[in-house]
Amino acid sequence: MSIAVGTNSQVFLLSTGNTSYAFGIDDRGLVRHLYWGKKLPSADELEMPVLTEVSTNDPVFEITPEEFPVHGGLRYKEHCLKVTFPDGTRELVYRYDGYDTEQGDGWEELVLHLKDEHYAFRMDLHYKLYPAYDLMERTVVLKNEMEEPLQIEQLHSAQFHIPYENLNFSNVHGHWGAEEQPFTQRVSYGKILIENRRGTSSHNHNPYFILDRDATETSGEVFFGALRLTGNFSGVVEQTPYGETLVQMGINPHDCLLALEPGQTLTAPAILCGYSATGFETMSHNLHRFALDHIMSAGLRPVLYNSWEATEFHVNCRDQIKLAQKASELGAELFVLDDGWFGERHSIQNGLGDWYVNEGKFPNGLEELIDAVKEQGMKFGLWVEPEMVNPKAKLYQDHPDWIYHYDTRVTDTSRVQYVLNVTKPEVQEFIYNMLDNLLTRYDIDYIKWDANRPISQTGPQRDIWYNHIQFIYHVVTELKKKHPDVLFEACASGGGRIDYGILGIFDDFWTSDNTDAYDRLYIQNSYSRIYPIKAMRAWVTDCPNFLSGRVIPLTFRFHSAMMGSLGIGCNILKFTPEEVALAQKMIAQYKEIRPIIQEGAFYRLDNPSADQYFLYEYLKGDKGVLFAFLPQSKVGHRGTTVRLRGLEEDARYTVHTSQGDIVKSGSYLMDHGLPLHLSGDYASVLVQFEKNQ
Incomplete structure (x- = not known):
C-alpha cells in the first residue's frame, strides 16, 4: 500500500516508488505538513512537533505549516481559500472530520475530510498517488450543504512546503512569438508571483513551478508541480521568516468571484506534482511518461502540411489541391486547410462567426478539396476560431448581445474581432452545433482550434474567466465522444494554450507562431522540461523567416522540427527539385524514427x-x-x-x-x-x- 496511517497519531505517509509525502492532524485539528522528499520507511517514525508562538505578532496560526491554509483568524500568510458565507461572515474555521481511501489500476487516493465548525460547508483534500511515476495529484473539492449560496473569492488548489531557503525558482516568460523563454531566479524574501489575466494560460508565464537546490539535469533535489488549468491562473512562491519555502497555485483571484449554490460542489484544478533527488531529467521523464500513459490519446501523430504560410487568406480550391498533391509527393500524411475558407474571410476584417464555405473560393463545396486530399492518401484537417466573431460578420449583426461587453461602453476589438460570451447557453449551442455539423458533413480528421485575442470587458459577472475555459473543455470532450477519431490541436495566437489542463482534451499543442528553427531550439528546450514531446507541433517553414528574417538551411530547419511532431508550412510549390528530394528524404527518415521521438525518453x-x-x-x-x-x-x-x-x-x-x-x-x-x-x-x-x- 502507498498510503500509511501512523498507529500513535493521525499521521499520514503517502509514498511512491522513490518519494514520500507526509502530513498529520495536530491537537488543534489543523492539517499540518510534515515531510516531502526521499522515501521514508514508516509513518510511525513521524512526529507532530509542538509549535509555540514567537510573539503576539507571530501567532501559531502564522507559523503552522498548514496543508491548506484558509482565510481567517490570526493568519496573515497566503491562503488557499477565502469565502463569504450568506450572512456576510468571511472567515473559515475548519475541523478534521475523518478520511477515506480509494484504489484503482495504478493509483491510490487519500481523501481528507474537513468541515467548517459552524456552517454546513465541507472541504475534501484529495491526494492521488501514481507510484510507478513518482507523482501525486492534489486538489480540493468544496461542497455547499447550506440552503443559500456562498461566494468563493479565492481558490488555490494546494499549498506545498519545502524545508529549505534560498532555492532556485524556474519558469518561463514571454509574449507572442517569444513564448517559453526560460528564467531562473533565486528565492529570497518577498514573494514571486506568476500569473495570467488574459483568459489564455501561457504566452507570459506557464502554470507550473520548479524549485531546486542548485540541481543539474542529473543531480540535486527538485520539487515541481504543474497546474491542470487553462486560462487565468496564479502561483505564489514565498520564502518565509520561519525557514521554509511555500508554493501555492490555482485559479487567479483577479476579477474572479465564483458562486457555490446550495448542494453544489466545486473541484479545484488539480496540481500534478513530484520530487526528484536526481535532477531535472527525472522530473521530465516522470511527467512525460505519465502524460503518454494516462493523459494523451493513443497513436502516433501524423506528419502534417498546413497551407497558411503558403496562401494566407488567398485561399481557393485549385491552389489548395495543388498544395495537397505536392504535400503528398513529399510524404505528408495530413493536409490542414488554415484560415480563409469560410464566410467573407479575405482578411482579418470579416468572416469569423460565419462558418459556411465561401462559394467563390470553393464553388463545388469543400468536398472537392477533401476528395482530392483523400485521393492522395492523406487525412484532412480544418482551421477554426469558434470563440471569436468579427463586427462585420452576419453572426454579430444578428446577435450583437452574444459577445462580452458592457452596455455603456464601446466594446474592445483586438485583431478586429470580439470574443463570444461562451457562458451563454445559446452561444454554447451555436458553437457545438457548428462544429458538429462540420465534422458530420465533411470527412474531417483534424481540427486546429485557434484563439487570437485576449478576453476583455467580461460584463458584470466575475466567474467568466473560469467558466469560459470550462466550456472549451466541455465542448471538445463532447465532440470527441461523437467523433472519436478526430484530433484537436490547441492554438491560441501561437503558444497561448500549453498546459496540463487542456492536454488530453486537445491532442497537439501549437508551440509558437515563431517557426524560426534557431528560436525554436530555445522554445522547445523549455517546453520539454514539463510537457511531452508527442504534443509539441513543430513546422518547417520558408526563409527568410517572416518573424526573425533569418535564412537557415533546409536541413537545419527539418532537424529542428523533427524534434517534435513534424509539420511543414512552406510554400512547397516553389520548392526546387533539390529541395523536394531533401524534404522527401527527411520526412521518410522522420517516419522511421517517429516512435522514438514521440514516445521515447527525452534527454537534454x-x-x-x-x-x-x-x-x-x-x-x-x-x-x-x-x-x-x-x-x-x-x-x-x-x-x-x-x-x-x-x-x-x-x-x-x-x-x-x-x-x-x-x-x-x-x-x-x-x-x-x-x-x-x-x-x-x-x-x-x-x-x-x-x-x-
Whole structure:
C-alpha cells in the first residue's frame, strides 16, 4: 500500500516508488505538513512537533505549516481559500472530520475530510498517488450543504512546503512569438508571483513551478508541480521568516468571484506534482511518461502540411489541391486547410462567426478539396476560431448581445474581432452545433482550434474567466465522444494554450507562431522540461523567416522540427527539385524514427564545448536518436563530446555516423562519449543508434 496511517497519531505517509509525502492532524485539528522528499520507511517514525508562538505578532496560526491554509483568524500568510458565507461572515474555521481511501489500476487516493465548525460547508483534500511515476495529484473539492449560496473569492488548489531557503525558482516568460523563454531566479524574501489575466494560460508565464537546490539535469533535489488549468491562473512562491519555502497555485483571484449554490460542489484544478533527488531529467521523464500513459490519446501523430504560410487568406480550391498533391509527393500524411475558407474571410476584417464555405473560393463545396486530399492518401484537417466573431460578420449583426461587453461602453476589438460570451447557453449551442455539423458533413480528421485575442470587458459577472475555459473543455470532450477519431490541436495566437489542463482534451499543442528553427531550439528546450514531446507541433517553414528574417538551411530547419511532431508550412510549390528530394528524404527518415521521438525518453545532453552546441537524445527500447545543432561556429571551430544517457552499461551499441558505423559499450558512450565536430553556421546532424542483439 502507498498510503500509511501512523498507529500513535493521525499521521499520514503517502509514498511512491522513490518519494514520500507526509502530513498529520495536530491537537488543534489543523492539517499540518510534515515531510516531502526521499522515501521514508514508516509513518510511525513521524512526529507532530509542538509549535509555540514567537510573539503576539507571530501567532501559531502564522507559523503552522498548514496543508491548506484558509482565510481567517490570526493568519496573515497566503491562503488557499477565502469565502463569504450568506450572512456576510468571511472567515473559515475548519475541523478534521475523518478520511477515506480509494484504489484503482495504478493509483491510490487519500481523501481528507474537513468541515467548517459552524456552517454546513465541507472541504475534501484529495491526494492521488501514481507510484510507478513518482507523482501525486492534489486538489480540493468544496461542497455547499447550506440552503443559500456562498461566494468563493479565492481558490488555490494546494499549498506545498519545502524545508529549505534560498532555492532556485524556474519558469518561463514571454509574449507572442517569444513564448517559453526560460528564467531562473533565486528565492529570497518577498514573494514571486506568476500569473495570467488574459483568459489564455501561457504566452507570459506557464502554470507550473520548479524549485531546486542548485540541481543539474542529473543531480540535486527538485520539487515541481504543474497546474491542470487553462486560462487565468496564479502561483505564489514565498520564502518565509520561519525557514521554509511555500508554493501555492490555482485559479487567479483577479476579477474572479465564483458562486457555490446550495448542494453544489466545486473541484479545484488539480496540481500534478513530484520530487526528484536526481535532477531535472527525472522530473521530465516522470511527467512525460505519465502524460503518454494516462493523459494523451493513443497513436502516433501524423506528419502534417498546413497551407497558411503558403496562401494566407488567398485561399481557393485549385491552389489548395495543388498544395495537397505536392504535400503528398513529399510524404505528408495530413493536409490542414488554415484560415480563409469560410464566410467573407479575405482578411482579418470579416468572416469569423460565419462558418459556411465561401462559394467563390470553393464553388463545388469543400468536398472537392477533401476528395482530392483523400485521393492522395492523406487525412484532412480544418482551421477554426469558434470563440471569436468579427463586427462585420452576419453572426454579430444578428446577435450583437452574444459577445462580452458592457452596455455603456464601446466594446474592445483586438485583431478586429470580439470574443463570444461562451457562458451563454445559446452561444454554447451555436458553437457545438457548428462544429458538429462540420465534422458530420465533411470527412474531417483534424481540427486546429485557434484563439487570437485576449478576453476583455467580461460584463458584470466575475466567474467568466473560469467558466469560459470550462466550456472549451466541455465542448471538445463532447465532440470527441461523437467523433472519436478526430484530433484537436490547441492554438491560441501561437503558444497561448500549453498546459496540463487542456492536454488530453486537445491532442497537439501549437508551440509558437515563431517557426524560426534557431528560436525554436530555445522554445522547445523549455517546453520539454514539463510537457511531452508527442504534443509539441513543430513546422518547417520558408526563409527568410517572416518573424526573425533569418535564412537557415533546409536541413537545419527539418532537424529542428523533427524534434517534435513534424509539420511543414512552406510554400512547397516553389520548392526546387533539390529541395523536394531533401524534404522527401527527411520526412521518410522522420517516419522511421517517429516512435522514438514521440514516445521515447527525452534527454537534454550536456555540451562541454566552448562553442554553443545544442545536443538532444531520444531513447525507446533498444533504439535511439541524437540531434546536434551548431547555429554558429565561434571559438576556433571547436568540436564537442557527446555523452549519451540512459543506456545499458554492459550492452554494445552500434552508432551510425556519416563516416561509418561505430560499435561501443553503453558505458563508453555515456562516460567517455563520442567526439563530434560541426563547422560553419546552422550546421546540424541526426545520428541513429541501437543496442546490438
